[in-house]
Amino acid sequence: MSTPLGSLKNIGPATIRQLQEVGIADADALRSLGAVATYRRLKHAFPDQVTLTMAYALEGALLDCHWNRLPPERREYIRSTLRGA
Secondary structure (H helix, E strand, C coil), X not given: CCCCHHHCCCCCHHHHHHHHHCCCXXXXXXXXXXXXXXXXXXXXXXXXXXXXXXXXXXXXXXXXXXXXXXXXXXXHHHXXXXXXX
């Protein structure tokens, strides 16, 4: 049985709706795609609503930590990956 998105840290009702709209129905799908690819998909679909904080929130959800407690090296990895470095 798949893990519901709402059981993950940082993932509330609005984010669940957005994730479902881009084809991510559960936590397993999010894990499979990863935080950065999921962020890119969301940013493409909701360009005015999705910020870098969403990328941190998704990574935190996968690591089971609040987005503002994400280790600095993970934040830097996300930023550099999104910049294309």
